[in-house]
Amino acid sequence: MGKNYVESAKLIDKNVLYTSTEAVELTVKTSKAKFDETIELAIRLGVDPRHADQQVRGAVVLPHGTGKKVKVLVFAKGEKAKEAEAAGAEYVGADELAAKIQKENWFDFDVVVATPDMMGVVGRLGRVLGPKGLMPNPKSGTVTFDLTKAVAEIKAGKVEYRVDKTSIIHVPIGKASFGAEKLGENYRVLVEAVIKAKPAAAKGQYIKSVSVSSTMGPGIKINPVRVLD
Known part of the structure; x- marks a missing residue:
């Protein structure tokens, strides 16, 4: 010691x-x-x-x-992607981000949020996100269409x-x-x-x-x- x-x-x-x-x-x-x-x-x-x-x-x-600057990744498309960017998410995307995680072992983020319609894409990442505690979940408010609220709360602690x-x-x-x-x-x-x-x-x-x-x-x-x- x-x-x-x-x-x-x-x-x-x-x-x-x-x-x-x-x-x-x-x-x-x-x-x-x-x-x-x-x-x-x-x-x-x-x-x-x-x-x-x-x-x-x-x-x-x-x-x-928590005193830590949190990087947020959001899986969303269309207007919801724009909403996530406006809310301050560091990374916003869909299939291309999923591919980056799978192929490049990329994890430069702390929290993952997804709109419900994107869970088909996110579900394929279960084996890599799950063990790291990064899988979005409705109970924790990280599977939602209200991205403004979700990102704001995460940033607030x-x-x-x-x-x-x-x-x-x-x-x-x-x-x-x-x-x-x-x-x-x-x-x-x-x-x-x-x-x-x-x-x-x-x-x-x-x-x-x-x-x-x-x-x-x-x-x-x-x-x-x-x-x-």
Whole structure:
């Protein structure tokens, strides 16, 4: 472990489950890298993602964004393509963009949006977009005819959350430079969204564990029964 990590770890009691407020404040204190570290949240849920009725997925606009400039690719044609360009999407197109992704292994974008009529084209990219978490989905608002709204929300700080095969959700909630107050507000909005997304089929304790960490810093555990404190 590096010197900064060791020094940061001394500030954290691994035997303590912190409140969310304490954890976020500690994460900012222990962020000591020379660059502006990303703060990430990890939430382990009491669901079995192998079952379709226990999937947890959605999207939410963080009040202070993520601190990252997001490049948006939109699959659209005609007037909808013009709408996407006007909304500020970096890349807009149809079959030619799909071919570029398939043939050139091109991924110079962070989010993919598509109009419903383009899903036939986008569907062929499932094997390459899916594993990267880039496949458009109606639940996250990335399959829509309202491209102005979709692109605007993404640019404003909309993030997708999705439980992985180990039942964990990993989501960035901002940069260390945001400070504890803004990070705390982003944290609360995200956690509230995940709680609201609890599947009816999920039984027992839903929030199993929560931790927050900076890019180069140690994880800080949050008491799962006090996730909004």
